[in-house]
Amino acid sequence: MxxxxxxxxxxxxxxxxxxxxxxxxxxxxxxxxxxxxxxxxxxxxxxxxxxxxxxxxxxxxxxxxxxxxxxxxxxxxxxxxxxxxxxxxxxxxxxxxxxxxxxxxxxxxxxxxxxxxxxxxxxxxxxxxxxxxxxxxxxGDIHAVGAAHNLLAAMVDNHLHHRLEPELDPREVRWQRVIDLNDRALRHLVMGLGGRGDGIPRQGGFEITAASEVMAVLALADSLVDLRRRLGRVIVGLDRSGAPVTAEQIGAAGAMTVLLKExxxxxxxxxxxxxxxxxxxxxxxxxxxxxxxxxxxxxxxxxxxxxxxxxxxxxxxxxxxxxxxxxxxxxxxxxxxxxxxxxxxxxxxxxxxxxxxxxxxxxxxxxxxxxxxxxxxxxxxxxxxxxxxxxxxxxxxxxxxxxxxxxxxxxxxxxxxxxxxxxxxxxxxxxxxxxxxxxxxxxxxxxxxGGDFRFLYPAEMPLTAKIERIATRLYGAEGVDFAPGVRARLEAWEHEGYGDLPVCIAKTHMSLSSDPARLGAPTGWRLPVREVRLSAGAGFVYALAGDIRTMPGLNASPAATRLDIDDEGNTVGLY
Amino acid sequence: MxxxxxxxxxxxxxxxxxxxxxxxxxxxxxxxxxxxxxxxxxxxxxxxxxxxxxxxxxxxxxxxxxxxxxxxxxxxxxxxxxxxxxxxxxxxxxxxxxxxxxxxxxxxxxxxxxxxxxxxxxxxxxxxxxxxxxxxxxxGDIHAVGAAHNLLAAMVDNHLHHRLEPELDPREVRWQRVIDLNDRALRHLVMGLGGRGDGIPRQGGFEITAASEVMAVLALADSLVDLRRRLGRVIVGLDRSGAPVTAEQIGAAGAMTVLLKExxxxxxxxxxxxxxxxxxxxxxxxxxxxxxxxxxxxxxxxxxxxxxxxxxxxxxxxxxxxxxxxxxxxxxxxxxxxxxxxxxxxxxxxxxxxxxxxxxxxxxxxxxxxxxxxxxxxxxxxxxxxxxxxxxxxxxxxxxxxxxxxxxxxxxxxxxxxxxxxxxxxxxxxxxxxxxxxxxxxxxxxxxxGGDFRFLYPAEMPLTAKIERIATRLYGAEGVDFAPGVRARLEAWEHEGYGDLPVCIAKTHMSLSSDPARLGAPTGWRLPVREVRLSAGAGFVYALAGDIRTMPGLNASPAATRLDIDDEGNTVGLY
Known part of the structure; x- marks a missing residue:
């Protein structure tokens, strides 16, 4: 050519x-x-x-x-x-x-x-x-991930509806629903409306399926049994006493595994x-x-x-x-x-x-x-x-x-x-x-x-130190600013046995720093960590250091409007 | 045995x-x-x-x-x-x-x-x-139907968000979203919340994918080209003047067809x-x-x-x-x-x-x-x-x-x-x-x-008469009671060119009548038609003669809780 x-x-x-x-x-x-x-x-x-x-x-x-x-x-x-x-x-x-x-x-x-x-x-x-x-x-793998994820979500709301044990706090449900489409109108919603037969009214929302913890689990599992074990550990929210409730406790992990077999x-x-x-x-x-x-x-x-x-x-x-x-x-x-x-x-x-x-x-x-x-x-x-x-x-x-x-x-x-x-x-x-x-x-x-491959940090390093290690050693930050409560949250997880997990920092990919406008190799900045979350099933803690969208929107002229079949049934508009 | x-x-x-x-x-x-x-x-x-x-x-x-x-x-x-x-x-x-x-x-x-x-x-x-x-x-066919259906839904809300032409009336959107799960909490919701970047707030809801008009279209199409044509005719809502807006006008029918090719x-x-x-x-x-x-x-x-x-x-x-x-x-x-x-x-x-x-x-x-x-x-x-x-x-x-x-x-x-x-x-x-x-x-x-197969009614029979023919000849009703506005609605569709469509009566399947408690071959009753809807893509009018659930719920002990894998990875609990 x-x-x-x-x-x-x-x-x-x-x-x-x-x-x-x-x-x-x-x-x-x-x-x-x-x-x-x-x-x-x-x-x-x-x-x-x-x-x-x-x-x-x-x-x-x-x-x-x-x-x-x-x-x-x-x-x-x-x-x-x-x-x-x-x-x-x-x-x-x-x-x-x-x-x-x-x-x-x-x-x-x-x-x-x-x-x-x-x-x-x-x-x-x-x-x-x-x-x-x-x-x-x-x-159909992404659809299967969506089905497994959303089955758990439906079972969580069913758990609330029938007031099953352990009693979930509807204000502390952390398991969103997912769909493999860009659909901004589903980002934030109030569901469970309609009447007493239609669930418990609460705030909810959808993310794109790629953002599902189930997707991360699928990528990290090394066998069907490992998949089953990880899914069981997924945390869906808190009970009335503030203790985490898992997919295992909801009774969903087995069915999720079966849905993901193929x-x-x-x-x-x-x-x-x-x-x-x-x-x-x-x-x-x-x-x-x-x-x-x-x-x-x-x-x-x-x-x-x-x-x-x-x-x-x-x-x-x-x-x-x-x-x-x-x-x-x-x-x-x-x-x-x-x-x-x-x-x-x-x-x-x-x-x-x-x-x-x-x-x-x-x-x-x-x-x-x-x-x-x-x-x-x-x-x-x-x-x-x-x-x-x-x-x-x-x-x-x-x-x-x-x-x-x-x-x-x-x-x-x-x-x-x-x-x-x-x-x-x-x-x-x-x-x-x-x-x-x-x-x-x-x-x-x-x-x-070959090389002399090594991890950036040992598993036993405290979670805060792991975040600081990545930020300073790889991103070139001078340090990390943890928002109020974040350090305490990380320490609590360490006490609960999650201290050995690796960390995943969610920041912009457009810069080494957390500011997409700073190009090259920025120096003289600090990484702000707003919030931390636990993917207990996938097996990592993630830190939000920026405005991360987990449900994209469509623009005024989406690619889908150009997708079609021609007279012979061939697909046009996909590239 | x-x-x-x-x-x-x-x-x-x-x-x-x-x-x-x-x-x-x-x-x-x-x-x-x-x-x-x-x-x-x-x-x-x-x-x-x-x-x-x-x-x-x-x-x-x-x-x-x-x-x-x-x-x-x-x-x-x-x-x-x-x-x-x-x-x-x-x-x-x-x-x-x-x-x-x-x-x-x-x-x-x-x-x-x-x-x-x-x-x-x-x-x-x-x-x-x-x-x-x-x-x-x-x-994956049901997932593909769901994806095509929900792509159209996302494009409808995107159409509202960007105020594209023809301008849809957000109170007159008739295209719900679908999911292939029993999830009562999604029946009725308010979506598009969050702020100006997150769509237009409006009432919405989910049905099970089997209830999607796209599923009916898939079942009735006799070629890819016919599928494309039917999807284009699907009506998603009304514009500000009260005129119907189709999937074709939203620009989604081609992409929906491509999503349904397999x-x-x-x-x-x-x-x-x-x-x-x-x-x-x-x-x-x-x-x-x-x-x-x-x-x-x-x-x-x-x-x-x-x-x-x-x-x-x-x-x-x-x-x-x-x-x-x-x-x-x-x-x-x-x-x-x-x-x-x-x-x-x-x-x-x-x-x-x-x-x-x-x-x-x-x-x-x-x-x-x-x-x-x-x-x-x-x-x-x-x-x-x-x-x-x-x-x-x-x-x-x-x-x-x-x-x-x-x-x-x-x-x-x-x-x-x-x-x-x-x-x-x-x-x-x-x-x-x-x-x-x-x-x-x-x-x-x-x-x-063989037999002497014949339709129950000719295509050119008025829509009201078609409903009456099914109700009296097949169900054994003495007649049909149309709720206020229903006859006018059916006549309006006839004027719009939908008069030749067959009709589909949504009633209980537990009785020949519209009352599930009446067994045998009930007589001396009339069929109440509450509401009529148009599946212009699938190609039929449907009449609601009963309380029809299009999104089931889960009971307190769903089958999913018994589904799992055994030690060898075999599925158990499915039958």
Missing amino acids: SPQATEQALSRPADNLSIARAVRLWPIEEIAHRLGVPGEAVEPYGRGIAKLDLTAMTALAERPRGRYVVVTSMTPTPPGEGKTTTAIGLVQGLQRLGHTATVALRQPSMGPTLGLKGGATGGGYSQVLPMERINLHLT ALKPNLLQTLEHAPALIHAGPFGNIAHGNSSIVADHIGLHAGDFVVTEAGFGADMGAERFFNIKCRASGLVPDAAVLVVTVRAMKYHSGRHQVVPGQPLPASLLAESPDEVREGGANLLKQIDNVRAHGLNPVVAINAFPSDHASEVDAIRELAASVGVRAELSRHVSDGGEGALALAEAVAEAAEA | SPQATEQALSRPADNLSIARAVRLWPIEEIAHRLGVPGEAVEPYGRGIAKLDLTAMTALAERPRGRYVVVTSMTPTPPGEGKTTTAIGLVQGLQRLGHTATVALRQPSMGPTLGLKGGATGGGYSQVLPMERINLHLT ALKPNLLQTLEHAPALIHAGPFGNIAHGNSSIVADHIGLHAGDFVVTEAGFGADMGAERFFNIKCRASGLVPDAAVLVVTVRAMKYHSGRHQVVPGQPLPASLLAESPDEVREGGANLLKQIDNVRAHGLNPVVAINAFPSDHASEVDAIRELAASVGVRAELSRHVSDGGEGALALAEAVAEAAEA
């Missing part, structure tokens, strides 16, 4: 669809077979999609473990820097080098797909197929170049850990030479949780990390450009300016340091755009080299795996060399 | 699960192959389940059409008389006679499965498998005896027509000798809609009808027993009493007459229970014979297809003889 054609593809992303349609999928059984997954563990779910039964984990456990690679990024611009395409391109590159490599990704939420951004399956010549199924329903099986698909892709679970990247499932990684690691998995947002967010929450839960040790950067994001972090979320990036970002790249370099260096804080030396992947200039790419290479990091230009969007060969070689070497 | 064992099986329905587990499923591709469905139209969705692409309809269209059989019943007792098991047993019996026969059923709603009744996949030796998947999610493909499964089963769509039987999908029937009819389909509730309800709504929409002509009766229901209609919904049937119903059977016979005779009103002479299927006495079965046979109707005892629950051979022979003969 010529640079001109690529420029067009990137400016008219509908072309992703025509690229995808030109590819003939391989039978998914063939993809599974190449991974060595036993045939009886492969359950096709429509063309090109299969669920892998967890018996595959047992069957593959004897085989040697492959290398575990996480793809993260510098602090992104609003449209993102291409972690997904890089992860996909990288496995395609590794495959061209003769390796068996699987990409492990989150399932995209349907709300944003129908709202603002269109699809989320990669782009250009680094896509996972079939995009229509991935973006809409896939095999959803716990990872979904196997393929990239445009027929590399295996496991798309499984999609927890939020702010109030939850934002990583795909542990079971998918387990299967992929014993089924080939590499698993490449993407962690949401920048290295301060997704990678930090990958290391300290996901790897702690799984016991898996990562071998290498990739830090995705773009010329445009480097320039953006110079602070010299006005970028408005939801609007196209300004044309000024396209003009050649290696100086601006260097000015934005503080962010890259800080995020490199954030990965190193966990004992891994990252490989920098420069995700190529047609508007890049050689001088700018060189400036990135020089910056990385100045701190001993290798940076490779990757043309996976325009050229597929062929364009990612240099990156793949660098990653393979880094993984072979 | 001995009568004692059967008695136990019926009183301990958990045994359904052990019967089911003892059967080895055939590969679903094999079932499809025997139907002559081209391999490329068969999309496996996990073990023992496939979706059939609608290209199967075109591929099979050249083949001769099989016989079309509807299974209905007398007015049921609260636990039902076994239409589903009879339909399943009948195809198993037809298969033993050497025919290719497919059973076409609705997908059970998950709300009741998790609420009161456990599973809905037949029972004993007449079941469809795998029961766990059928009862929970299946292939859901429009029927689900192929198998019975315990490996007879094909198409389980597809599950509209309510009161405010909607309560029949499975037209596309499934089309495929089944051209893929074998018989399609046996079940219509919800008694012949006055499900069969009437099957004939006058579903067959009118499909253009398909039924060849035979089966009327399911039980000894216990006959005695129940004597009015001599106290039956409380939700509680076990009283022991008094088990004592031998052919006189009570005869006393309850008025209901059977009226429902036979209701089928005959459509030009078909039904076969009566006496669904055998271990507590039946020969004298009682004989009394039913004599009653049926007295009006020229054949009645056959069917032991399909205890003996599978072998137990349904006599019934299968009778049905095959009746279908061969």
Whole structure:
């Protein structure tokens, strides 16, 4: 594809669809077979999609473990820097080098797909197929999470209605309902109206399903029994004496597990170049850990030479949780990390450009300016340091755009080299795996060399200290300001036995700091923690350090209005 | 199976699960192959389940059409008389006679499965498998209906929020939200609270997904293009001038269609005896027509000798809609009808027993009493007459229970014979297809003889007259009392071009009348029509003649509390 054609593809992303349609999928059984997954563990779910039964984990456990690679990024611009395409391109590159490599990704939420951004399956010549199924329903896992979550909610209100024991305080119910759509009108509501047969009137609301603790549980569970145990621990509210009430006490955990039985099986698909892709679970990247499932990684690691998995947002967010929450839960040790950067994001972090979320990036970002790249370099260096804080030396992947200039790419290479990091230009969007060969070689070497992986904090560190460690060591804050009551709340949880949990800090992903307007690597600021919450089932405490939306809204012209079928029944308007 | 064992099986329905587990499923591709469905139209969705692409309809269209059989019943007792098991047993019996026969059923709603009744996949030796998947999610069709429905709802509120044209009146929004759970606390709510960024405050509520007009549309559409057209016609509310606003005007119909693309493909499964089963769509039987999908029937009819389909509730309800709504929409002509009766229901209609919904049937119903059977016979005779009103002479299927006495079965046979109707005892629950051979022979003969099928009313009859025709001719009412404004409303729709639509009367299914306490064949009563509503997308007007719940609640000990996994990960508590 010529640079001109690529420029067009990137400016008219509908072309992703025509690229995808030109590819003939391989039978998914063939993809599974190449991974060595036993045939009886492969359950096709429509063309090109299969669920892998967890018996595959047992069957593959004897085989040697492959290398575990996480793809993260510098602090992104609003449209993102291409972690997904890089992860996909990288496995395609590794495959061209003769390796068996699987990409492990989150399932995209349907709300944003129908709202603002269109699809989320990669782009250009680094896509996972079939995009229509991935973006809409896939095999129904998100719906199953929603059903399990909302069953618990219905049982909580039923518990109130019939005044069952333990007696819940209706003012202290913390379990919202969820839906996989952007629906702002459901954020805040008063329900249980109508009369004495229609429940107990109380305040409630909906979040998008990706924000459900059940989604985080699905991503972190390593077996059906573990899933059952975690669901039982979920706290739904307080009883009249102020003591927590769990899903186990409501009697819902067994049914929730049964509703999630199919959803716990990872979904196997393929990239445009027929590399295996496991798309499984999609927890939020702010109030939850934002990583795909542990079971998918387990299967992929014993089924080939590499698993490449993407962690949401920048290295301060997704990678930090990958290391300290996901790897702690799984016991898996990562071998290498990739830090995705773009010329445009480097320039953006110079602070010299006005970028408005939801609007196209300004044309000024396209003009050649290696100086601006260097000015934005503080962010890259800080995020490199954030990965190193966990004992891994990252490989920098420069995700190529047609508007890049050689001088700018060189400036990135020089910056990385100045701190001993290798940076490779990757043309996976325009050229597929062929364009990612240099990156793949660098990653393979880094993984072979391995690292000295370590957690950022030990489990036994007090919860307040864990938050302070992340804020000061990774975000570059001078300290943490806890709102009144927050320290006491954290100490109370420590007394209740939750002190060993990791923490998850919900802040903006648009800055290393808690202020989205502060670019580069801000210093001289303190992290404000307004509130803390406990995801006892998923197994982490999360701290709110910013205004986090858990239910998006639609704009005045949602993507859904452009989605339709043509006369032949083909889907149009999805990309 | 001995009568004692059967008695136990019926009183301990958990045994359904052990019967089911003892059967080895055939590969679903094999079932499809025997139907002559081209391999490329068969999309496996996990073990023992496939979706059939609608290209199967075109591929099979050249083949001769099989016989079309509807299974209905007398007015049921609260636990039902076994239409589903009879339909399943009948195809198993037809298969033993050497025919290719497919059973076409609705997908059970998950709300009741998790609420009161456990599973809905037949029972004993007449079941469809795998029961766990059928009862929970299946292939996700109900979730897709919910997503399409709720996308439209979110877009309606977004339309209000951004004050888009045409300007909806927030007090006149008629499009609720849906969820596939029993959740009474969501029946009535005030939403859009929170502030200026959180939508427009207004009254709203949730119904169970089976009550969605989208579900009725899915069941009645005969192609993707027809689905798209019907969804566009759905009315969501009124604008400021009082004119109806459609999903097309909101810009949602295309996206809804895309969300339903997979859901429009029927689900192929198998019975315990490996007879094909198409389980597809599950509209309510009161405010909607309560029949499975037209596309499934089309495929089944051209893929074998018989399609046996079940219509919800008694012949006055499900069969009437099957004939006058579903067959009118499909253009398909039924060849035979089966009327399911039980000894216990006959005695129940004597009015001599106290039956409380939700509680076990009283022991008094088990004592031998052919006189009570005869006393309850008025209901059977009226429902036979209701089928005959459509030009078909039904076969009566006496669904055998271990507590039946020969004298009682004989009394039913004599009653049926007295009006020229054949009645056959069917032991399909205890003996599978072998137990349904006599019934299968009778049905095959009746279908061969055919009938003189006719609609109960012509399309051009005024809407009020259609309601009166059903009420007087089928229900036995002396007339209809329309509440103030209802006649004017119906006339207004006639002027707006909806006069040709069929009507659907939402009344209790527990009586031929609108009063659930009146058993047998009540006379001397009038049908009260409180309100009428328009399902412009599905294509019918519905009249509310009773207190119809579209969102069930959970009882104090929901079935979900007994659902769990055992140590091996097997599901327990589902039956």
